[in-house]
Amino acid sequence: MITSRHNEKVRLVRELSDSARARRETGLFPAEGIRLVREIPRDQIESVFVQESKEAAAAPDLTVPYELVSDDAFTAMSDTKNPQGVLALVRRNVIKPEELAGRENAVLMILEHLQDPGNLGTIIRCAEGAGITGIICSADTVDVTNPKVVRSTMGSIFRVPVSVAEDSFTDVLSMLHRHDFRLFAAHLAGTCDYDEVSYPSRTGILIGNEANGLTAETAQAADQLVRIPMEGRVESLNAAVAASVFMYEIYRQKRAAARTGNRQSE
Amino acid sequence: MITSRHNEKVRLVRELSDSARARRETGLFPAEGIRLVREIPRDQIESVFVQESKEAAAAPDLTVPYELVSDDAFTAMSDTKNPQGVLALVRRNVIKPEELAGRENAVLMILEHLQDPGNLGTIIRCAEGAGITGIICSADTVDVTNPKVVRSTMGSIFRVPVSVAEDSFTDVLSMLHRHDFRLFAAHLAGTCDYDEVSYPSRTGILIGNEANGLTAETAQAADQLVRIPMEGRVESLNAAVAASVFMYEIYRQKRAAARTGNRQSE
Numbered sequence: 001m002i003t004s005r006h007n008e009k010v011r012l013v014r015e016l017s018d019s020a021r022a023r024r025e026t027g028l029f030p031a032e033g034i035r036l037v038r039e040i041p042r043d044q045i046e047s048v049f050v051q052e053s054k055e056a057a058a059a060p061d062l063t064v065p066y067e068l069v070s071d072d073a074f075t076a077m078s079d080t081k082n083p084q085g086v087l088a089l090v091r092r093n094v095i096k097p098e099e100l101a102g103r104e105n106a107v108l109m110i111l112e113h114l115q116d117p118g119n120l121g122t123i124i125r126c127a128e129g130a131g132i133t134g135i136i137c138s139a140d141t142v143d144v145t146n147p148k149v150v151r152s153t154m155g156s157i158f159r160v161p162v163s164v165a166e167d168s169f170t171d172v173l174s175m176l177h178r179h180d181f182r183l184f185a186a187h188l189a190g191t192c193d194y195d196e197v198s199y200p201s202r203t204g205i206l207i208g209n210e211a212n213g214l215t216a217e218t219a220q221a222a223d224q225l226v227r228i229p230m231e232g233r234v235e236s237l238n239a240a241v242a243a244s245v246f247m248y249e250i251y252r253q254k255r256a257a258a259r260t261g262n263r264q265s266e
Numbered sequence: 267m268i269t270s271r272h273n274e275k276v277r278l279v280r281e282l283s284d285s286a287r288a289r290r291e292t293g294l295f296p297a298e299g300i301r302l303v304r305e306i307p308r309d310q311i312e313s314v315f316v317q318e319s320k321e322a323a324a325a326p327d328l329t330v331p332y333e334l335v336s337d338d339a340f341t342a343m344s345d346t347k348n349p350q351g352v353l354a355l356v357r358r359n360v361i362k363p364e365e366l367a368g369r370e371n372a373v374l375m376i377l378e379h380l381q382d383p384g385n386l387g388t389i390i391r392c393a394e395g396a397g398i399t400g401i402i403c404s405a406d407t408v409d410v411t412n413p414k415v416v417r418s419t420m421g422s423i424f425r426v427p428v429s430v431a432e433d434s435f436t437d438v439l440s441m442l443h444r445h446d447f448r449l450f451a452a453h454l455a456g457t458c459d460y461d462e463v464s465y466p467s468r469t470g471i472l473i474g475n476e477a478n479g480l481t482a483e484t485a486q487a488a489d490q491l492v493r494i495p496m497e498g499r500v501e502s503l504n505a506a507v508a509a510s511v512f513m514y515e516i517y518r519q520k521r522a523a524a525r526t527g528n529r530q531s532e
Contacts, residue, residue: 039499118384122504131497152504159498195518228514229521231397232425233305237510238388238418244507245514248494252461252515255495 001052001068005076010069013049013077013087020143023092029145032079032087034061039155046089049077054085062086079147092145097136097163097172101179105201106133107250108181109243112169112218113209114141121152122240123207127160130247131254134161136204138169173221176204183222185214186242188235190227197226199250207243267318267334271342276335279315279343279353286409293358295411298345300327303354305421312355315343320351328352345413358411363402363429363438367445371467372399373516374447375509378435378484379475380407387418388506389473393426396513397520400427402470404435439487442470449488451480452508454501456493463492465516473509 002009015022016030023029028046031037037048038061048066050058051074059066066086069077077087100108109132114120120142127135137144144162153160165172176183184197185206206222208214213236219225228237228245237245268275281288282296289295294312297303303314304327314332316324317340325332332352335343343353366374375398380386386408393401403410410428419426431438442449450463451472472488474480479502485491494503494511503511 122507125500126503126507128498129494129496129500129503154501156498156500193521195521228395229517230395231517232394232422234391234395234422235420237392237395238506240504240507241388241392241510244503244510248511248514249518251495251497255459255461 001070002049002073003070005073007073009047009049009067010073010077013089016089017079017147020146023143023145027092027094028089029092029150030079030087030147031090031150032147033084033151034058034086036151036155037062037086037088039158040088040090041158044091044093044158046091048086048088049074051083051085058084058086093161095134095161095163097165098175100134100136100161100163101176101181103133106181107199108133108176108204109135109247110173110176110183110204110206111135111141111243112138112206112214113212114207114239116210116239117142117146117148118152119210119238119240120144121149121157123243124149124153124160124162125156126240126244126247128156130244130251132160132247132250134163136163136165136172138165170217170221173218182224184224184226185219185222186228186246187214187219187222187225188227190225192224192226194226194228194246195249197224199253203250205243205246205250207239207246210239267336268315268339269336271339273339275313275315275333276339276343279355282355283345283413286412289358289409289411293360294355295358295416296345296353296413297356297416298353298413299350299417300324300352302417302421303328303352305424306354306356307424310357310359310424312357314352314354315340317349317351324350324352359427361400361427361429363431364441366400366402366427366429367442367447369399372447373465374399374442374470375401375513376439376449376470376472377401377407377509378404378472378480380473380505382476382505383408383412383414384418385476385504385506386410387415387423389509390415390419390426390428391422392506392510392513394422396510396517398426398513398516400429402429402431402438404431436483436487439484448490450490450492451485451488452494452512453480453485453488453491454493456491458490458492460492460494460512461515463490465519469516471509471512471516473505473512476505
């Protein structure tokens with residue numbers, strides 16, 4: 001049993017919670033909570049820690065070996081105020097933008113400079129629900145293994161492929177064009193509404209930063225600027241809401257086409 | 267100029283930031299940030315405070331009288347880490363559920379026990395965008411004048427009427443039925459999809475708590491349980507996303523009907 005706050009594993013987990021750089025260098029990230037830990041694919045689990053006083057409650061739900069940690073040391077490990085007593089280190093699954101682009105009938109959400117971890121996590125969760133193929137993040141988007149992102153995905157992070165554009169974002173957009181993607185930019189200057197577009201089978205939706213939207217360069221690389229109509233004096237929607245409105249409209253069209261058997265892309 | 271952290275106005279603002287009870291008892295709540303303060307209707311402004319060192323930057327944007335506050339005292343007032351230097355006390359606009367129910371062609375979002383301030387704020391912001399008439403919150407929903415709610419509405423809180431069901435929530439639902447509302451519950455056990463429903467002109471959408479959804483009692487009071495279809499292993503969507511998907515579907519139908527001039531409810 002780990003009993004000291006200064007134990008090297010305790011310190012590693014803390015470091016991984018606090019530092020995107022440490023997560024990148026080790027390829028590991030922490031995931032906390034009984035439900036979340038149960039959803040980690042077996043081959044991505046590096047190690048699991050269980051808090052001593054919560055073992056009786058937590059252990060029956062775990063099907064993997066774990067290491068016991070004293071209450072004091074677990075509190076030092078944990079990123080939450082009221083830990084459930086289960087924490088895992090997860091091996092990150094690295095997937096390249098090219099790989100996502102190569103998938104059949106891919107619909108991709110492409111995020112530029114998103115900064116709020118809750119927004120990114122919420123988008124990943126909604127993407128799974130709406131049957132989106134995957135997500136590509138610009139290099140300056142909040143780290144997808146950030147503990148707040150991981151928590152707010154509610155487990156979808158282990159099922160939705162998320163790729164980071166390590167090279168220039170523009171290069172990634174060009175690569176998508178070479179793969180015959182049509183790129184739609186969510187943009188206030190859009191000339192048509194998001195629900196007037198017929199989304200083809202290779203679709204990319206570009207969503208920009210919470211405060212500033214898409215950069216001019218990225219908007220220019222899009223094939224079409226599309227807007228979500230808004231009443232009142234609203235200048236923009238929350239980024240996760242905007243992304244979700246797009247995702248569910250694409251999913252609505254896909255389901256409607258499946259019902260009538262007329263899907264354009266088939 | 268206010269120079270002391272112990273000044274009674276400084277203490278009042280702090281108390282109003284921290285305590286829902288103080289806000290309820292005084293009918294006042296703080297709103298912070300240049301943009302937000304500019305959007306407060308003139309007749310709801312109780313007082314405005316400007317931080318001494320930021321007066322030059324902030325004052326030109328203000329069209330109302332304000333009181334100067336030293337940097338030290340302003341930091342004590344402020345709820346944010348990097349204050350913009352402008353804070354207002356706002357008089358709350360109280361509106362009864364009956365009043366909302368009486369509006370013509372009303373579409374209402376009805377929220378039961380929502381707990382996350384960011385979710386409530388995001389719903390209010392999206393509601394303005396989607397042209398929703400108003401929002402009714404159960405008494406156990408997070409206080410709509412909570413600083414985090416106010417901030418995440420991005421100003422929509424001053425334009426979207428939000429009513430709190432002080433009596434029993436069931437009574438409010440009965441009242442809506444008496445006003446000929448049709449109530450749709452967002453529910454995992456829904457028998458039809460949210461986009462298969464034709465929403466009438468007097469529509470209420472019931473959205474439940476983040477972790478537990480709607481109570482059985484509330485779901486039973488609905489005329490119809492409606493689900494948002496989900497792929498993968500997603501068990502539910504984020505509450506603000508679910509509410510937004512409903513709101514934008516209703517708005518989509520309304521706009522489509524306006525285009526064809528066949529709106530059912532007219």
